[in-house]
Amino acid sequence: MKNFIYTIEGLSLWTGRAFGWCIMILTFSVSYEVFVRYVLNAPTVWAFDMMVQMYGALFLMAGPYALAQDSHVRGDVLYRLFSVRWQARVDFTLYLLFFFPGMLALFWYGWEIAADSWRYQEVSWNSPARIQVYFFKSLIPLAGFLLMLQGVAELMRCWHAIKSGEWMERLDDVKETEDMLMDIQAHDLEEQARHDAGKN
Secondary structure, eight states: OHHHHHHHHHHHHHHHHHHHHHHHHHHHHHHHHHHHHHTSSOOOSSHHHHHHHHHHHHHHHHHHHHHHTTOSOOOOTTGGGSOHHHHHHHHHHHIIIIIHHHHHHHHHHHHHHHHHHHHHTOBOSSSTTOOBOHHHHTHHHHHHHHHHHHHHHHHHHHHHHHHHSSOOOOOOOOOOHHHHHHHHHHHHHHHHHHHHHHHO
């Protein structure tokens, strides 16, 4: 079970890292557009559409990554007071009742939207560049599928917690600065405690 969960999480992490490069492309394209628009007085006709598509791709494909890292916003005023087993029961129920129907709708209707876009060879109406959008719209059902796949891993993680009373560790990736500093401080305190114990 653990290997299966970590395989799915690994795919979600890889997807998030791959689409994370959209941030760099987005940054360079915005910088380029600002330079040519305000310095050279020669704005492009494609930059706006490209920025919208990069941001949309990042937003869609970061969902499975955030779910795998347990980074989505959680209203845990009461939840954090529950035991691990009850937290897992609540999560399991909410995934079944709300998450999966929502992601199934995202996948199903996203598939229809993407199929129509490919059929019409849809282009953007926002600018005279007429940039194709059917590639971008293909990410909608893909994101829905990857979120459902990660949701299966989350269900299995909940089942494991219900049975064992402990949450499985998540695969490590980048951390917030505050979390890194807290980890460093905890490690330093452990080292200091070992050092002090050795003296005595």
